[in-house]
Amino acid sequence: xxxxxxxxxxSPRTVLAAAWGTVxxxxxxxxxxxxxxxxxxxxxxxxxxxxxxxxxxERSFALMACxxxxxxxxxxxxxxxxxxxxxGIEAVHRSASVRRACILAAAAAILLxxxxxxxxxxxxxxxxxxxxxxxxxTVTSSVLARGLAELLCDAPRRPPPLQTSILKGGLQ
Amino acid sequence: xxxxxxxxxxxxxxxxxGILSSLPVISAFNxxxxxxxxxxxxxxxxxxxxxxxxxxxxxxxxxxxxxxxxIGSIVSALFLIPLSMLTGPGMGILEQLRGTLNQMPNVPPxxxxxIESLYSREGIGTAIYVVGFIFMxxxxxxxxxxxxxxxxxxxxxxxxxxxxxxxPPYEPPAPLPPPPPPPVENP
Numbered sequence: 590x591x592x593x594x595x596x597x598x599x600s601p602r603t604v605l606a607a608a609w610g611t612v613x614x615x616x617x618x619x620x621x622x623x624x625x626x627x628x629x630x631x632x633x634x635x636x637x638x639x640x641x642x643x644x645x646x647e648r649s650f651a652l653m654a655c656x657x658x659x660x661x662x663x664x665x666x667x668x669x670x671x672x673x674x675x676x677g678i679e680a681v682h683r684s685a686s687v688r689r690a691c692i693l694a695a696a697a698a699i700l701l702x703x704x705x706x707x708x709x710x711x712x713x714x715x716x717x718x719x720x721x722x723x724x725x726x727t728v729t730s731s732v733l734a735r736g737l738a739e740l741l742c743d744a745p746r747r748p749p750p751l752q753t754s755i756l757k758g759g760l761q
Numbered sequence: 762x763x764x765x766x767x768x769x770x771x772x773x774x775x776x777x778x779g780i781l782s783s784l785p786v787i788s789a790f791n792x793x794x795x796x797x798x799x800x801x802x803x804x805x806x807x808x809x810x811x812x813x814x815x816x817x818x819x820x821x822x823x824x825x826x827x828x829x830x831x832i833g834s835i836v837s838a839l840f841l842i843p844l845s846m847l848t849g850p851g852m853g854i855l856e857q858l859r860g861t862l863n864q865m866p867n868v869p870p871x872x873x874x875x876i877e878s879l880y881s882r883e884g885i886g887t888a889i890y891v892v893g894f895i896f897m898x899x900x901x902x903x904x905x906x907x908x909x910x911x912x913x914x915x916x917x918x919x920x921x922x923x924x925x926x927x928x929p930p931y932e933p934p935a936p937l938p939p940p941p942p943p944p945v946e947n948p
């Protein structure tokens with residue numbers, strides 16, 4: 590079963606990588622379009638991301654002095670999602686308890702980094718925000734890729750409808 | 762069988778996700794890594810795992826997340842229609858646009874005016890609404906699926922081959938009495 594999932598996990602990883610790759614390209618596209626004077630197009634991309642990110646320029650990376658449409662943490666999260674779907678970290682799936690521990694550790698890191706500055710324990714840094722987002726994104730995407738592979742592995746094992754109806758008819 | 766069980770948790774979580782993501786102030790929590798969307802996926806996974814008599818696989822979590830994200834996006838879109846009618850068509854978007862333009866450096870004033878006049882046109886609100894819905898649907902599907910899958914990984918503690926919770930425990934059949942000895946034939 591594990592071998593079957595491993596061999597089938599490349600295509601769902603490709604689908605996920607394409608999806609997250611598109612999101613990452615849009616993030617890079619916003620400042621590039623602005624620098625190329627396509628301000629209206631850049632504005633549409635920024636508006637689209639405004640519903641999922643606060644977009645504070647001081648908390649965002651900049652490309653040639655033009656800020657990205659997402660903050661440090663979101664940039665790390667989206668990049669992590671892309672990395673996790675591209676490379677699919679197998680160590681996360683060693684066992685169910687290891688997977689659970691990895692998810693909890695990544696979630697704890699991102700929550701601690703987000704909440705501690707709000708409480709006043711420490712002032713967060715761009716590197717901290719980016720790296721915790723990257724870690725959470727990578728772990729989450731790796732689990733998501735495994736789930737998609739399992740879903741595709743499950744599908745052919747379902748009984749075909751014809752067989753089921755014959756069985757039902759036979760029982761009646 | 763499991764697909765039917767999936768609908769109830771997906772509906773509960775999807776409706777909550779949609780409402781919370783569209784309410785004016787509360788929706789700002791989505792700025793923390795799509796927290797409402799991931800939270801919706803987690804809630805759906807928790808409800809599904811709790812009610813499922815058999816261990817839930819990550820694959821089922823993916824399916825559940827897709828359903829939750831889809832329901833959440835539809836509910837959110839339905840909620841945004843009366844809200845945009847209350848604030849006036851495109852009014853919120855124009856305010857947002859001005860804020861976005863202020864963030865962008867080196868935008869010439871004439872370009873700024875041109876973009877603002879473009880967004881003030883009749884019917885542009887509907888176009889933005891449709892494009893926004895497609896973008897929101899994509900992100901909701903991705904993040905709700907991520908939330909639901911990690912939810913299954915967190916909440917499902919039964920092993921895949923373990924017996925179902927609702928079914929009675931397996932009892933081995935009672936041992937059969939030994940067969941009677943073969944009749945001895947007298948020569």
